[in-house]
Amino acid sequence: MPNGRTVPVIIDCDTGVDDALALLFAVRHPGIDLRAVTCVAGNTDVDGVVRNTLTVLERAGAPDIPVARGAQRPLVEQVRTARHVHGADGMGDLGLPAPTRAPADVDAVTLLRREILAAPRPVTLIPTAPLTNIALLLRTHPEVTRNIERIVFMGGAVATGNATPVAEFNVWHDPEAAAVLLTAGVPITMYGLDVFQRVVVPGADVRRLRASTEPGARLAGDLLAHRPSGPDPDGTDGDDPGGGLGDAGAVCAVADPAGISTRLLPVEVSLAPGPSRGQTIVDRRPRPGESEIHEGAREQALVDVALDVDVARYVRLWLTAVEGDRP
Numbered sequence: 001m002p003n004g005r006t007v008p009v010i011i012d013c014d015t016g017v018d019d020a021l022a023l024l025f026a027v028r029h030p031g032i033d034l035r036a037v038t039c040v041a042g043n044t045d046v047d048g049v050v051r052n053t054l055t056v057l058e059r060a061g062a063p064d065i066p067v068a069r070g071a072q073r074p075l076v077e078q079v080r081t082a083r084h085v086h087g088a089d090g091m092g093d094l095g096l097p098a099p100t101r102a103p104a105d106v107d108a109v110t111l112l113r114r115e116i117l118a119a120p121r122p123v124t125l126i127p128t129a130p131l132t133n134i135a136l137l138l139r140t141h142p143e144v145t146r147n148i149e150r151i152v153f154m155g156g157a158v159a160t161g162n163a164t165p166v167a168e169f170n171v172w173h174d175p176e177a178a179a180v181l182l183t184a185g186v187p188i189t190m191y192g193l194d195v196f197q198r199v200v201v202p203g204a205d206v207r208r209l210r211a212s213t214e215p216g217a218r219l220a221g222d223l224l225a226h227r228p229s230g231p232d233p234d235g236t237d238g239d240d241p242g243g244g245l246g247d248a249g250a251v252c253a254v255a256d257p258a259g260i261s262t263r264l265l266p267v268e269v270s271l272a273p274g275p276s277r278g279q280t281i282v283d284r285r286p287r288p289g290e291s292e293i294h295e296g297a298r299e300q301a302l303v304d305v306a307l308d309v310d311v312a313r314y315v316r317l318w319l320t321a322v323e324g325d326r327p
């Protein structure tokens, strides 16, 4: 953890199988001080997200962290859930019990403002979902940026999308909100699909987690089993596919920033209707092109873009925190 001090963190999520993996890690990593969790429509409807988030925190043994309900739809678009990936309940249809407590009696934007300004040190904000709540926060209470250290968001892609050939789901679901985020005026790290898809827990570890008698670790295993790793870029999965950590990798990037390689690059969200909508256009050119020479440079946000990740390091980091010491 940076400077050996715990990092005050707030997660904004759409729990979501891999958001749950992110929450389990954040609650259990000793370097992270998870101060609040806010919910937004995305993988499932916002009420489902609230329910799933409360359930995960209870299973993780962290029932006191404040949770608030946020935006029920994007700024401009309609809700377009990802239940085909995350199950009808948004959490893998594992038959989990309903939570025993209710969310906070304030909305997500109010809770975000309150917790950010009340934190003893500047907060790291980790959105792992469409950026609707964050855009509403920045437009309603811009003063919060004075106590935000940085924003590390899961979203976007340098190369290939998933919601469309070029757009990643979180940005595609609410492109206008993502554009607001990029101009927040605080340091931003983009943990995009390029690294997100690579961090996979091996099958043997998933099986061990599923057999655990500890409820949080067992839930982690069951969730990972719902996230088969897909095409195996390193050819190591064989017939024993593991489970992708997905959003949890963005929280690993806060606990252990040296595990990713980043470059500060101009990033822009395509807001145009049509096939490029929701694309994060990352300018990796070594020098200006004809467009800049003839028409002048446009103002663009500079973002620390994750281009590479130490997969084994993050898998170890995540397992150690979630599972604790193994016999």
Ligand code: BDR
Pocket (backbone or CB within 6 Å): 016, 017, 018, 019, 043, 082, 085, 128, 129, 154, 162, 168, 169, 170, 246, 247
């Ligand atoms: C993102 O979309 C959701 O399905 C995942 O939870 C992740 O945040 C990946 O595109």
Ligand code: CA
Pocket (backbone or CB within 6 Å): 013, 014, 015, 016, 018, 019, 043, 128, 129, 247
């Ligand atoms: Ca998510």
